[in-house]
Amino acid sequence: MIKNVAIVAGGDTSEWEVSLRSAEGIKNFLSGTPYELYEVIVRGSHWYCEKDGKQYDVDKNDFSILMGKNKIKFDFAYIIIHGHPGEDGCLQGYLEMMNIPYSTCDVLTSxxxxxxxxxxxxxxxxxxxLAKSVLISGEDTGTERIKREVGFPCFVKPNVGGSSFGVTKVKEEKDLQEAIQTAKKECEEVLVEEYIxxxxxxxxxxxxxxxxxxxxxxxxxxxxxxxxxxxxxxxxxxxxxxxxxxxxxxxxxxxxxxxxxxxxxxxxxxxxxxxxxxxxxxxxxxxxTPGMTAASIIPKQIKAFGKEVKEYLVAIIEDASKRKNA
Incomplete structure (x- = not known):
């Protein structure tokens, strides 16, 4: 039976655009495989599928879409959301409840x-x-702790997130608070790490x-x-x-x-x-949940390893599906 594979992209963070690029990469890598591919976009509570130029709302009761009179239930979710809710365990928890296999680590590890x-x-x-670090949250400016425990230069970054959004290299104390406020635009908690x-x-x-x-x-x-x-x-x-x-x-x-x-x-x-x-x-x-465009690090490493990305993606889909159905 042909599996309906949902390539789940988008998300609620600044990495939205990067995620969509990775989704396109996954579609290209899976081209020619025995799967029916669907791109599912997640943005807050709005989940929809784009297929053949049309948009279909996802029924979150059973992770499906209705195409005309045809109900399509997804058999597998390839998660390529960078950030919330695809990288932090939230989407994994939903898929566990739906008993749908997926492509990443489990809820706790994510x-x-x-x-x-x-x-x-x-x-x-x-x-x-590990680099020495200080966690800043709430109204705490953390200046004295950062000077004492981390020093300058240092990196100021959101405690969650990726693609270097909100990250600043701070060389002097005078620039510290501006960097913390930049990071807080991405996340309420800020991680300050020593520069190595x-x-x-x-x-x-x-x-x-x-x-x-x-x-x-x-x-x-x-x-x-x-x-x-x-x-x-x-x-x-x-x-x-x-x-x-x-x-x-x-x-x-x-x-x-x-x-x-x-x-x-x-x-x-x-x-x-x-x-x-x-x-x-x-x-x-x-x-x-690393990037998966042709220019991303992982595909380059797989090529240097003498394999094709497609081999690994198919193996992941088959392994996760087998384990879920065991």
Whole structure:
């Protein structure tokens, strides 16, 4: 039976546009597979499907659409929302209640990794290198704590979210409060992290069952102050595969990535970002819903691994469907 696959995109954050681009990428990668593809756009309480130039409202009672007299129930959800509600566990919770298989980590893991501070607190128990940080919320300006515990320069960022929206590199104390207010436009909680000078790398992988394929490590060389939106999406960076680090560091990063996947119950396609300083590996972030355009990091890593993105997407759909129906 042909599966009806919903590619779920959009969301309620500044990453809306990035998500739509990733959805287009997923559609292209799945072209020629034995699935009927539907793009489902989520924006607040309005969920709709765009198919053949027409728009159909999604019935959230059973995750379906009505096309004329034909009721189409979706058999699988490929989640490509960057941010709320697709990256933080909310959409995963809905799909669990509907008993519909999906393409990401479960509710708990998605929620934990989306909250940068909570993720770091969890990983502290694993005795790995992490940037010193301070969490700011409410009316607290945090200036004295930041000076004492983090120092300058530092990064000020929303505690949730991605694509570098609301992120500022602060070099002096006088610019701190403006950066905090910028971050608060994206999220009420603000994370302030120490700046670590080093080589920025990203290690993507795909975990299906107990098998983890760790892809070649990618090095990021940004032409801007840091790896911001311009660098990520408008060509203001070089992405070098394999990363120009020693064989020893390469193996250590790959082993650490595998361990992070196991510790946090990560599955399917995900990515862990690091800074290399000397021989130390600092973990920056865990991304459970990475970008999937042709220009995104994961597709480049998969190509360098000698595989096709399509192979992994089909394997994910089939594995998640099998597990849900077991």
């Amino acid at each position: 929620s934990l990794t989306y909250n940068k501070y909570a993720c770091k607190e969890f990983l502290k128990s694993k005795e790995i290198c 000078a080093g080589t920025e790398i990203s290690c993507g992988f795909c975990r299906i069952g107990e098998k983890i394929d760790v892809f070649p490590i990618l090095e990021i060389v940004s032409e801007t102050e840091f790896f911001d939106y311009e660098a990520k999406y408008n060509g203001k960076s070089q992405e070098i595969i394999p990363a120009r680090i020693s064989n020893n560091l390469t193996e250590r990063v790959k082993e650490l990535t595998k361990n992070v996947a196991l510790w946090m119950n990560l599955k399917y396609i995900a990515r862990v970002d690091y800074i290399i300083k000397g021989e130390d590996i600092y973990l920056l972030e865990v991304n459970t």
